[in-house]
Amino acid sequence: MENEITNARNSFMSELQGAKDAESLESIRVKYLGRKGMMAGFMGKLALADKEKKPALGKELNKLKLYIQEEINRKKDEFLADRDLESEKTDITMPGFFRESGRLHPLTGVLNEINDIFISLGFQIAEGPEIEKEFYNFEALNIPLEHPSRDAFDTFYIKGNTLLRSHTSTVQIRIMEKKKPPIQVIMPGRVYRPDAVDASHSFMFHQVEGLMVDKGIRFTDLKGILNLFTKRMFGEKTMTRFRPSFFPFTEPSAEVDISCIICNGKGCRVCSHSGWLEILGAGMVNPRVFEMVGYSPRKFTGFAFGMGVERITMLKYGIDDIRLFFENDIRFLKQF
Amino acid sequence: MKVSYSWLKSYVDVNIDPRKLAHLLTMAGINVASCDNIEGEYVFELEITANRSDCLSILGVAREAAAILGKKLSMPRELRIGVPAPRKSGKPCFRVTVKEPDLCPRYTARIIRNLEVKSSPEWLKERILSAGLRPVNNIVDITNFVLLETGQPMHAFDFDRIKGGITVRQALKNEKIITIDNTTRTCEDNTLVIADEMGPIAIAGIMGGLETEVSGMTKNILLESAFFDSISVRRTSRVLGIGSESSYRFERRIDNGMVLKASNRASALISELAGGTAGDIIDIGDKTPYSKSIDFNPHVSDSLLGVSIGKSKAVSILKSLGFSVKNKKDSVKVTVPSFRQDVKNAIDLTEEIARIYGYEKIPVTIPPIIGATKIQDFTGILRGTIREALTRLGLYEIITYSLVNKDSVKDFGIYPESLVVIKNPLSIDQEIMRPTLMPGMLGVISHNMNRKAKGLSLFEAGKIYREDKDNYIEEETLSIALTGVMAENWKGRKEDFDFFHLKGIFEELLNEFAPSCEVIFKKENMPVLKKGTSTGIICGNERVGYLGEVCEPILKKFGIEKKVFYGELCMDRLCDKLSIEKNYTPYTRYPSVTRDVSLILGRDITSYEITKIIKETGGELVKGLSLIDFYKGKQIPDGKHGLLYRIEYRSDEKTLEDEEVERIHTLIKETLRKKLNVSFR
Structure with missing residues (x-):
């Protein structure tokens, strides 16, 4: 019987080789594994074999059966794969099909990013009205009437002392009027200035204002927060530089530059060959602002900062004309 | 302001690379915007912040440089503190009247006779040119030189052309003067002028008159050095639309301590370069310069900055900037020099110390998080989530101006009284605040269609504005627009957007964010929309929007x-x-059965009526209902159309038997037939 088994294996191997299609394979399967096939026959014979030979023969038979099964399956898969290729010559280079989804405006995208960074640093988000009283835009922020420091804050007026806010610093006052420290908040929003429109000026743009007030808030904290922000926004290698400056509502005040993200600080057209880009205004809240909202400047200190969303977005994406944001050309919108 | 390196060097012994000095000045708050080498001479272009009027002078900048570098400042003799004015040598020979002491707190004048007006020496011309001015003659150049050097504006009149004495007064309405730029100016009644008996000979602090201009023929001059009120000069300069080196400095407030000294300095230079005899000084008005004494605690200052600068370093910085300091027990008493009128409080001194010490040397710390746990209010989160949802639905976000042309909302049916009107727009496109997002959206569609866009699906989330009896209302609004080709690709056919695509977006949005609210779309009649599709969106009994x-x-x-x-x-x-809260509802294991119902009905019967009956009749068991087909054509009688609904029946308690489904389905059909008079196919 051992010889028969070996012969069966050999004949199976050659028949398998000769199988041309799924059909002939099936007949091979029936011949060997079928209910009346060769293996079934062997099993019948096994019952009649010598008692001591039985276990070894049984083992042999099982091995063969397994082998045949595996080989047939393998061949079957081959045929299936071949048939797919044969019957459907799919041109997989044809374009894929999908339902196009839209995109957020780049300003929204960048604003979301700014918000998320500050949220992760513990800031809350607050908003205030765009149509404001003169008081909130100027006096409360220590910007006196008819002072040259107002030149930077030319304003659209509506009626009487109602105007369109020219900066989001107005919201600082509204928040401090409502709430006692601790305060840790950012205030995004639209602002308006009657500037003639060109590639770098717009009469409407977006700002994000920040304010942190508590006992013992220091200038070093301001530096720390803004350092973290610029690194997260523009990349780990970004350097931050604080330059003394002037804003009526902060003292000491600083202009914050980052190392040019275009040339890495080597100097290029974008940074006017200085290696630095002005990105933020900041400072410690002027005690006179605290007095305006009824906080004791002896008790509380704090910092404030403000940045332009358009400017940051332009730098981030290499956009060279601010008007593109408001033109909303679909070829522009699709890129973000 | 332009400052040449060599001019700066004449007051302070700087011997470092000019570019290095530019950097140091910038990092101390005197921003050097550019540092150019012009024919061997380095010229700094400075951007002086509005508070630092003292640095609108070469001396002021030199003082900063000296403080930064730890050097001494050397002043010309006439400008040094304590140098007395030249002794008076007789009674005044000329009448000056100041009628407006509020607008002109101080006025000095000096007559210099028998001088020779000629071209300036080369060194003076170079100085004038380096500041970006044009040399004229020695007298004019000296007044400009002293202005640039000290920040004190000066004016020289041709004395012989002045008729009688002079008066500093407000102009009469429509009084005219031809200024030295050869332009006739018409004064307002609050324009401050210097006038002789015939009329204005200068617009105070801004520009002199052509009539009394110093020329080659001039023999005697009247040298004016005065203090004009900053607000008055600023107003006049704006109203008349003229600015000058003088007005720029007056607007930012000049130093009363410099008025006379600068006049002395100019006199000395004139006698050196033009000869002549200087007469007595006429000095009218308030002679007290700005002075302020501040108690300053270096310890408090250090703790605000978060760095230990220490008392002695702080004191030496203040002294180098011209402050005088007296030691007290814990604090110091600081006297502010007259040229630093911007320094009023201890905090201002902290800034002075910090900027000279160097912001860069101040370390970095991270404050503890003190914010509350609630990060953003509900509306903010919602706005963000809805924006994301809309992009998933295939819409691109746009952002348009909140100021629009008034004409763009004409015929929109908006009450003119509710419009928020801008008083001072720069163009007609900024006349009003948008009362609807529609004009912005249509503008964007027009822009893109003109540039060959085939189809657009856009949204904007922004505010609209209205006035309600002096209350200004800003409302967060969402606009969505679809136009042109929706899809054109090899897999499907070309399809244009229509009303139902838009309705679908609104349905999906409300379904996702207001699942518990019944939403009804109701026909209405908005003037901006076509009658057939003008639709109001009612959500929870309130009209929350429209489409069409x-x-x-x-x-x-x-x-x-x-x-x-x-x-x-x-x-x-x-x-x-x-709501953005989500709740999981367990679903049943029992299978559902679907049945279709195909109706033929008149055009006056709405889908809303049909679905309402199906739901009411089927009750709990109707778990799904969708419109599968809409058809018109040969098989359908005229004036009617066919609708095919698919109903999904399911029970939460058991497997539905066929008979039960059949019974309800038949009941539904019967009810539809009876109530709406429809037939079936």
């Missing part, structure tokens, strides 16, 4: 040829109905 096809006249106004489907939602009104 934009009517022809409006499209025409924006130059759009394709159909536009437009809708708005008032987010503020929707807000309390929306």
